[in-house]
Amino acid sequence: MCPLSLEIRMATSHSLTFLLFFYLAFSLSFTSFASTQYSLSSIASDQIKFWSENVRNKMPYSVFKKLSPLTKRDRDYYKKLITKQDFSENLCFCSLAKLSCSSGLNDAGPKQIPRALTKIYSNSGALRVHFNSADKFSYFRISTLTEGNKFRLSNLEEKIPNRAFLPQEIASKISISRKSITKLFPKSFELSKNSMETTLSYCNAKAIKGEIKNCPKSLEEMISFSKFALGKNELLALASECTRRSEFLIRKIKKFDRQKVVACHEVYLPFAAYFCHSTSSTQIYAVDLVEPETRLPVSTVIAICHMDTSAWSANYVAFKILKFSPGEGEACHWMSNIDLAWIAVD
Secondary structure, three states, rough: OOOOOOOHHHHHHHHOOOOHHHHHHHHHHHHHHHHOOOOOOOOHHHHHHHHHEEOOOOHHHHHHHOOOOOOOOHHHHHHHHHHOOOOOOOOHHHHOOOOOOOOOOOHHHHHHHHHHHHHHHHHHOOOOOOHOOOOOOOOOHHHHHOOEEEEEEEOOOOOOOOOOOOHHHHHHOOOOOHHHHHHOOOHHHHHHHHHHHHHHHHHHHOOOOOOEEEEOOOHHHHHHHHHHHHOOEEEEEEOOOOOEEEEEEEEEEEEEEOEEEEEEEEEEEOOOEEEEEOOOOOEEEEEEEOEEEEEEEEEEEEEEEOOOOOOOOOOHEEEHHHHOOOOOOOOEOOOOOEEEEEOOOO
């Protein structure tokens, strides 16, 4: 039995039931929805408020569904336990907080890490990716981004268990280290050990030349890091729409004229977490796709082009696909449906 009242548990369940419904209202009226709690928990309302104060556009659904279902009373109770080092994972907390504890990746290991992460993991040496297993369409040259061009798109749908963000006050008490994660989530760690080890390995790896990186454990941390890395107080969040692998035609391309971009890739831990990094010489585009035959619109996807690859490992799979060596050309890739890109508002 949870140490919280039945009323609180019922309110939490109720808020989850209506989450999708209120996302529709949220999409139509960001400001009014952000300032009203409705049936969402007080923590989720605070998270929406923080977003509206720092981000110009609406929250992508991939982020919205990760809002915390906890109440402030839940948060204060578990924050106190963690502060006193008297906390260890239990089904009650995992259920209330919408975490992935007893049902994780089932020790599937690095194969279940999102593809965007295998790209950067392989670059750091934390994870080896063999050329034969790589998606041959995952990297491309900037010349591909031409209106009217027909090309084959990689599958941008990543499947990873949905987990909620922890409240900032709880997330700040947790470090992305093996010692901290195994102490707080011992059962989850054993269940998904390979995947979590890979996440910890890269989050604690040394940054490559010109890179600023961080692994935020809460929505507030991700936004705050992006503001720091970009040196701006107001942001835009860019995300690809869910798109299957197929051939498409490029109808329209929008280039965002920004000197800096922060890319955030979801990583696997029991709670929602991301690997975020900012590198120099990066260009970002929003690409509208249509069906080649009918010319009907399909979706908008985000492309990131790394214009300077000189600091990348010569064994990086991108060079095998693009057939050039470090520093000899740019490398572009699509962002998956669970990735985020952050840019500063003009």
